[in-house]
Amino acid sequence: MSTVEKIREIEAEMARTQKNKATSYHLGTLKAKLAKLKRELLTPKSSGGGAEGAGFDVAKTGVARVGFLGFPSVGKSTLMSKLTGTHSEVGDYEFTTLTTVPGVVKYKGAKIQLLDLPGIIEGAKDGKGRGRQVIAVARTCSLIFLVLDVLKPLTHKHLIEHELEGFGIRLNREPPNIYFKRKEKGGINMTNTVPLSHLDLDQVKAVLSEYKIHNADLNFKCDATVDDLIDVVEGNRVYMPAIYVLNKIDQISIEELDLVYKIPHAVPISAHHEWNFDELLEKMWEYLDLCRIYTKPKGLMPDYNEPVVVKREHCSVEDFCNTIHKAILKQFSYALVWGSSVKHNPQKVGRDHVLKDEDVVQIVKKS
Template sequence: MGIPEKIKAIQDEILKTQLNKATEHHVGLLKAKIAKLRREQEKVQTKKSGISSDGFDVRRTGDATVVFIGLPSVGKSTLLNKLTGSRSAVAAYQFTTLTVVPGILDYRGARIQVLDLPGIIEGASKGKGLGKRILSVARNADLVLLILDVFQPYHEDVLRTELNNIGIRLDQKPPNIVIEKAAIGGISIAQQVKLTKLSEKLLKEILHVYGITSARVLIREDITAEQLVDHITGDKNYAQSITVLNKIDLVDEKFLKNVKTKIKSEVVPVSADSGINVDLLKEKIYEKLDFIRIYMRPKGGETDFKEPLIIRRDSTIEDVCNKLHRSMKKEFRYGLVWGKSVKFAGQRVSIHHVLEDEDVLTIIKSR
């Protein structure tokens, strides 16, 4: 029996199983087995085709990267043009954009890379059209914009499903769990919180499915079986998202209010054609990316308060070094920091020090 047949057999077994408290352990284990088989299937398909599973070759630039994900003809190209002033092709027929079109949004001192991707279709994560290559670009994004047509709000589920299938977890954080493999001793579990979504027995059985028979497991949050599998496979990406409802100039307030009730997430209604709420969307993008400002002070010099360095919250001095110059990290000796992240002004810190908004930083290089 091949991998597709094994997957189908397990899926059929799940469908036949009545979901209740007594069967959730069995179903959870079956889902873990399917996830493992799909991972193996993906490797086989990639090897047979000889085609890389990587996405379009897009070089990251700016302070953060935002991607547009949507079905064809929802107005992504027009919206890119309004946000960034780029000249992405616009036409009233499907599949106008056949490659990744980049633009830069300059907003409140931040330079944000915005990528207009070709429209996807249902089944994209399974290889329909250029689906896998398109969705793979989103793996490196800091923020995903789900672009919906005001007349087709139900496509939100399609977009989220396709992204989830390719391993992109929207509006989630990586599960707070540590698994340290061991040579002997079986599986020992230490819990800092009580598990309610996953039993210890199922946790151990899922580890066995993935060939882990001896390990020390530290549970720091109440996780599900799916989150455990995500952690074990280690190939998932986590990004924030904004749902954008486009073409609102074509409907009235009553229609728009009704459409909003059908969308599960918070939505930003816009009209790319008319420019309605484009400035609001810029502000929402900036807020979601959660930037902070760092003021640089050269050794023995004055602090530059006019042009702050824009970085993401929870960034370290190492991130600042990488942003300034690729050789800076090698030359780094120590840092001096003034601001909220230190106990006293001019405190000496290491390259791993986490900075906070409006900190002042001096980098001391090796002699």
Template sequence: MVNIVEKIDEIQAEMARTQKNKATEYHLGLLKGKLAKYRRMLLEPDPGSGGSKGFGFEVAKRGDARVCLIGYPSVGKSSFLSQVTKTKSETAAYEFTTLTCVPGVLNYEGADIQIVDLPGIIKGAAEGKGRGRQVVATAKTADMILMILDATKFSQQRQNLEKELEAIGIRLNKKKPNMSIKVTKSGGIKVNSLTTLKYLDTRMISNILKDYKIHNADVMIRDDLVTVDDFVDIINEKAIVYMPCLYVYNKVDAVSLEEVDRIAREPNTVVMSCEMSLGINDVVEEIWYRLNLARLYTKRRGQPPDFSDPMVVRANSTIEDVCDSIHRDFKDQFKYALVWGSSSKFGIAPQKCGLSHVVHDQDVVCIVVK
């Protein structure tokens, strides 16, 4: 493992001293590919290597969604958890109060949202420092990251945390690159693009793939803005996760109104003060919005729907997904479904539909079985 860390340091040092221009694009692209490979080896050691996989304090995933609290020590993660759940996470005015995962459940709009308070991330978490590998293992299981920041501290904390998460394979508020790599048995590297590429060329693509010991593959790129970083992410797609992130600045009661206004205007950002209990509801509402969940009300034939206990599913779920949520064998007995709500083309009248029908938030669903 020490050798891998040394190799990472060497590559980072070489990238830092290499000037960025047209002539060095190819060299930097290869270095980025090597860097991603070594980081993956460090965080996810091969079986039998003796390295820890970092699941030392993982907690069972429960509820309808999981949100992980990420941030430096003493920014207010534990205070926020205590305010929005019934869990009392230890808080204090010194660093590293939380040394393990502390889960709680936020009940909102009929959904049970698991909130997990992770130990404070320090610089070098991507190399396993400060229990960084365990933080990584848990953070990658989240449906959303809530990055808690201190409004009174240095302005680079957000960028520094983003870099740490980028290094461990978490892509915040980004979509998966519109491209694919299909490994073949022969034929060499074939690159097909639907547009003129701005940041990649066939030579760079071939050499990055060969560095990963891929000598035969069909590469399809559908976006002209795909970068070297995007390409490396697709090669390592099993180690990369894309998820929404909400940046929450705490302690805004300790800064000027002008500073609060400036911070609040940053993208994907909400402000709050746990000490004064200000803005907590705004954060909770934004969590619900960004998780993009849908509430469904089920009913039996001849009976009114139960509006007190909604079923919570992912947005764009189908009737088949609803059946799976009830029981994995339920769709085998499926005959048809009756759906009331905005997904029904008949308005207030029910629509008879099959397993592929996409449901909307607050639809009423009646499943008819054989």
């Protein structure tokens, strides 16, 4: 029996099983078995051919990577061409794009890599089409643009989310706040700082037993589900932001557009007419959570044309120095900072000081 057939068999058994207290242990075990089988699909054994991912892997450039995902013929290639000037084959038939097409857009001084990925189809996570390779590249992105046809946005949205879930990609979600550590002995030690309405010790033991884990410490700091626990145990999930790019708004009415705007994380556009690109790029910048830091050589004006761009979560003076060149810290004495991260301008700070967007920094070396 193939892995896909085993997955279908377990999914069928789960669908037949009533959800109640008596079956929770059994369902937890089935979900853990299912996750292990899906991991086999996620990381298939190498056949030695080396050609499976040909044309899909692209060298990273720029400060962040945005992947365009969607069903065939929703306008990904047109959007890519208009945003970057990169030519991606465009046609009114399915599967026009057969490889990953890279491009770069410069926004607010930052070079951001865009990847037009081949259209995925329903069943991609089960190995249909080239879905596995496409989603493997999507896992390397900082942000996903889910390009949807505005005439059927929710249908396609749910289908693609289901495919991505099967490949361990969690969109617009934070990792579950669960402390988990294996140990040599002592059994399963489970504590929680919030009430648990979906899990008990027996269910936790059922899941861990499926992974042959009989000794571990767990502390639940959120009201976790069985799926959350499995995600933490698997340890290979990717949590990333996503923007639902609802294309072809030139084909709907103003009243319909008002309804579309109520979809969370969505930006309606027309790639063909280049409508609403400003909002899309601004939302992209917000979701990438980047900071622009300007350099100021001693005695000169700051360089506002070429900011150093770093992730907001890695925005200390030390991170700033390492982004420019790792050798800078060897000669680092202190930094002078102008901007919203300091109380007065300039302010003398150390390497641990956390910078904010559009701060100006002058590095002072040891004398």
